[in-house]
Amino acid sequence: MRRSITTGFASIVKKGFHLHRHRLQISNHGASPTLSLCGFCFWIRAFSNYRKILRNGLHNLQFNEALDLFTRMVHSRPLPSIVDFTRLLSVIAKMKRFDVVISLFEQMQILGISPVLYTCNIVMNCVCRSSQPCRASCFLGKMMKLGFEPDLVTFTSLLHGFCHWNRIEDALALFDQIVGMGFRPNVVTYTTLIHCLCKNRHLNHAVEIFNQMGDNGIRPNVVTYNSLVSGLCEIGRWSDAAWLLRDMMKRGIQPNVITFTALIDAFVKVGKIMEAKELYKVMIQMSVYPDVFTYTALINGLCTYGRLDEARQMFYLMESNGYYPNEVTYTTLIHGFCKSKRVEDGTKIFYEMSQKGLVANTITYTVLIQGYCLVGRPDVAQEVFNQMGSRRAPPDIRTYNVLLDGLCYNGYVEKALMIFKYMRKREMDINIVTYTIIIQGMCKVGKVEDAFDLFCSLFSKGMKPNVITYTTMISGFCRRGFIHEADALFKKMKEDGFLPNESV
Template identity: 55%
Template sequence: MRRSISSKAKSFLHRNLLDKGNPGTSPSSSSFSICGFCFSRRAYYSGGSGYREILRNGIRYMKLDDSLDLFFHMVQCRPLPSIADFSRLLSAISKMKRYDVVIYLWEQMQMLGIPHNLYTCNILLNCFCQCSRFSLALSFIGKMMKLGHEPSIVTLGSLLNGFCRGDRIYDALYMFNRMVEMGYKPNVVIYNSIIDGLCKNKQVDNALELLNQMEKDGIRPDAVTYNSLISGLCSLGRWSDATRMLSYMTKRQIYPDVFTFNALIDACVKEGNLLEAEELYEEMIRRSLDPDIVTYSLLIYGLCMYSRLDEAEQMFCFMVSKGCFPDVVTYSILINGYCKSRNVEYGMKLFCEMSQRGVVRNTVTYTILIQGYCRVGKLNVAEEIFRQMVFCGVTPNIITYNVLLHGLCDNGKLEKALVILADMQKSGIDVDIITYNIIIRGMCKAGEVADAWDLYCSLNQKGLMPDIWTYTTMMLGLYKKGLRREADALFRKMKEDGILPNDCYE
């Protein structure tokens, strides 16, 4: 979990939540800590039933610290609030995606002897699944049944959806079949979870079979069903099947939404069919569907791919005028477009604009800009951006390092690249074969073929296997040094390792 509950927090809550004495007495401390947050007891002592008004009218707008203050007050009320009241509060915290907090509070309710019902159990089970704690979820279902709570379709649906989200599609399918055997009738939500899970695991044909089964069972598919199928077909490049599915969906008077169009536009852009993507965008407008940030980002990406940067910039400005504000992905796409066209100064302008708009720059954004300046030979700027990245607490990944190393080696700064490589190794970064290929290439380019050979020979000790680029780079370096016999021997070694020369063109 992202923030563990400290032992001090547990100790404090045990001292206070388990105190069943006079609710009016004030503990010695006026604040407590849970899951990394500090909370003061402040707002809910106006009366014993004040919490009911908050649960009725204010719970939607509550923040986590207010929710925990309310819980702290509720467990001290006498008589205790009903389980329905506690369930509403736990549900609200669950919607904040603080599943760890819900689990902990439920444990406190157990210790206080507060009874629970099926609805509360379903909330807790969903939290276990959202945290991918499936063994606890399964054992909890057994506990529910012992306590006389027969699992409902919602209970099993939560577990099944958790399996799908956790990339455990075969467990989900087993659960689905067991549900049917036990007499549960799957609803559209259950079918949608399985169909979406199958599509995300590239088992679209199985998902289509399940669609047929769903219709035979008298369950009418909805937009969510078709969106999953269309997205799955598009991800496999089955464009014609996806368009047929769209047509079938419309004939059944289930109308495509923004998600449907985004899936189709994404497929068109990846296929390089930008004209089709633009036509789909126009169709969205005709259907009075408001494009969202994903729609605009996909179109901007497509325009940048074809170096239509003026149009990409216009689309960018248009989305802002429509109240759809760009996020880090949109900015990164546009910055990348300008950097690839070697207009890095405008890319830097957009980079600076991000902070003015309150958009947090991430590793991808910094890496794109570093690569842009490396391409135009401005290594000093690229290095300065790298230093700024680290200073701002944005962690470089292996791609960032490889981009910088490539720029340094290509611009004759091999010694500096070797210093960075040494720093990477000291920092425990998993250096990959791409990194070593870059350094070997840089050494060969600088005429340091003997050093490149030594590095090549050390790869096995580092647990790395040379690839086609390693062999090709090393052979070219040997040929340039007139070491033809050694280069030919390396070529034979490459074939013995099962690496074919044409692999680099695939």
Template identity: 35%
Template sequence: MVLKSLIRRFSSSPSSFTKPGKVTTTIPQDLVLKVTQLEKFLQNDCKEGNVTLDEARYFFEYMIHLQPKPSISSFNQLLGALAKKKFYEDVILLYKRVGSMGLLPDLYTLNILINCFCNVGRVCDGFVVFGRILKRGFNPNAVTLTSLIKGLCLENRSMEAVELFMKMAVFGVRPNVITYGTLINGLCRTGKTSIALRIHEKMVDQGLQPNVLTFNTMISGLCREGKMEEANGLLELMIQRGLQPDVPNVVTYNTMISGLCKEGKMEEANGLLELMIQRGLQPNVVTFTTMISGLCNEGKMEEANGLLELMIQRGLQPNVVTYNTMISGLCKEGKMEEANGLLELMIQRGLQPNIVTYTTLMDGYCLLHRSNDAKELQISTESKGCKPYGFVVFGMILRRGLRPNVVTFTSLIKGLCLENRSLEAMELFRKMAVFGVRPDAITYWTLIKGLCWTGNTSVALRLHEEMVAFNGEGVVICKPDIVSYGSIIDVLCKDGLVDKAKEFFLEMKGKRIKPDVVVFNSLIYGWCFVGNLEEAKGLFVEMADQGFQPNLLTYNTIFIGFCFRNGYNKENTADWASNHSQLMKELGRINWFLVSHMHKCKHKSLDFDNVVVSDGSELTASVVEVK
């Protein structure tokens, strides 16, 4: 059509290559050639998706210089082809140039533009274009609203997407299979699988059948939430409706198997694997790797190794993830020689270990308190502007051109702390910046706990202050939580610095970080340690008021504190037990079974270190009000 219309236009116009006054149908050959190429590009290449960005730009430039200009539908073909190839930003830029030429967009053009805006995280601009559609009197269609729903879902605004979905009827638009699938996917991605299932029911009520992709999405969502029975029900429903997951969609079974493995239901996962094979589906590398991961998590390394061998026998080559999974399992079991052997085998098979591989091995050594084995090389850091006392790095990682990440450093810091070498860990922490690695919350928690364990309280306090400090951009470096506060409070209480610990306790509550039983126990111990039983009693009551169940350590600590204050001791056990009612009145809230059990055993030997009677009887906890 483009070629014929252009020929007609040039046929009716005087040619600059003919004598004045004469009209000819002769067209310059180079122009005919370009027009023919343009026709082929729009009618064939754009429809089939065989376009490159450079080619599209070339023809776009050619089109905007043609006189008269091609119609908007020709530009739609070009822009639509680029959008399908995901050149969204380029389409937005080219659209602006189309508008500057005075060509008015139609509904198809504006739908393309909305789609591009939504795919680049600019759904607000997409709604601006939607307003333009309404203003110009166009009727939005399913494509228009589906693009907007997708845009909202991509920005994790799935509930707003549901609202828009429910309003589609207002615009006279009926959702199609793609609309439903888009919304269901968005809901499942944001953990709202139950709502997604209701949308699925609505879809079926409308006479629309979900496709394999939609079922996969719902099954995956249910598996992530641990709802394996519902996921299995969907799988059966999928097969009943004739949507047998074939080889390209083996992901359905892989998703189910992954969910079962994460739940520790390895027998069921193995049964599903066998069912998959019976139905003519061939498990792939992902299937086997998932099963191996599940077995490793349960410490069944022999079975995992057997599955690895079976995988190779079936002609499937394990990838880096497979080997990393096996190495991780062996490291957790402390089998470092076997883990290293697997590393060598991995390299022999032509696979390049990545940073995860080496970090996993390093973590395994550290867990065995062999952090020196995790350090292969010491190099001077003078070249990096650091002090000349050297910086412990991982030689194999550096030699292979891999960059240590935050997990790498955190694992080694943890290993040093486990060996009571927290000050060395602190040095390593300071050197992280040399490699451009920024500590995360786990790094801070690990080091603060390590410093506290080794009595370096002042260093831990400074690190905590640094943790909550603001950097130059006004962004919190790392938000503290119950772990970091709990570690500091615990060591302060053990050092008798309970007033300082109380400051941190109040600061923690001011940041709306809810204390747990461990924090309460630490503070109760601290106040009992310094002889302030009133503070200890107040915390005991506050603990119960906040819904926390005191454990044996709680009772042990506060009972001993009251006993020591009143002059009772281990040698005077009978006297202490017979006067338990006085303790009950002072505490206000007490464990009735615990006290009654002590009363029954008043002439038996009580171990104050464990608050467990010598015959090993079990103690329960049920808080009651005693008047």
């Protein structure tokens, strides 16, 4: 027999889901405005039309129109039914204006409009998707004071809230409470928890819940599978993800573009380009059409393994199929060409991107700068760098690091040191990568003593050198014949817990 909701909720509170006394701030939309006679007649006509709007459906309603309709409804006499108010709250909730739904619900209560459980569940869902976690437990308590026993929908919303706020332990405890109170979790409840666990890389636990779901006779849907497939692919377990694809097809559950894209992306990341392309063909045969993310994943894989002409063909195939590349797609292809020292091809695509009306971002510019540095043209790289500010793509620390590394690599160490000095003067957030690049540059031109001074200053700045920093400095000492200093630094590196690499 199902335990009482009150007992169950009390148990939840003991586990840490304490009610918070929190009063919502409500704007006084319900107050009657002072109207002229002409204005009063207008409002009378407006109020009489709200039923017509409700009859015609609310699907195409804009946000401002929805608020206007609510105002008409609360001024209408007799008041509309709670069913009509609930329909309107549901529409506003679908617009993701969760705080507005909560505020309107509070106004309804002030006006004496009594909700039903369905209304409360809509509001609970909004509360759990809002930015204030403490409201959820508070609203659950309010529901019970109003005489409503929360149902599975209520608790699933609360579960979603805990997942949304990354309170995984609370979500797991609530799930156990739901079962303990005699509820039978449905596919939405299970999928909510599985998605949360996958997102936070608790894949083994997610698979356990998935198996439990099957044991309890709950059939997973495509969203359940997508959560697991994406999660497994994210941590490199592509073979398990591929098994899930076969399993869902065996059960007659049609995979969608999200399923295929996650797997294609996973395959290309481990170099299985042929398998990724075969999967692409399978999805076409199943009338599951790729989107911009699918094409970008394939292009990324082809670029990673130097198959640039195939990547470009895929890029143009994407356009011919009516899918327009976005900034990420363009940047991926530009990076592929630049990394392979085909900078001219990368630059052509860069200008083509601009002609299509897409604005290059900081990452795109950084990729192009890196390309010019790789082919020994740091002067052009610096020209591109200088354009960034006026093109609304300000350089970040990675851009600076790429430029500094390129300048040092091409023998322009003095220019790199000038930029480094400028960065320090502006108190930029310089990281260990930046310092390592400069130390390497100094060592390269024989300024080993200056490099070691900079190395020693890291500790006073609260920054710890990594294995690459140590290796760079040790190599600098060895090149100058300072073997004693190199040996002392090698011992210090081991004391700091770094294992020497082959270079050392």
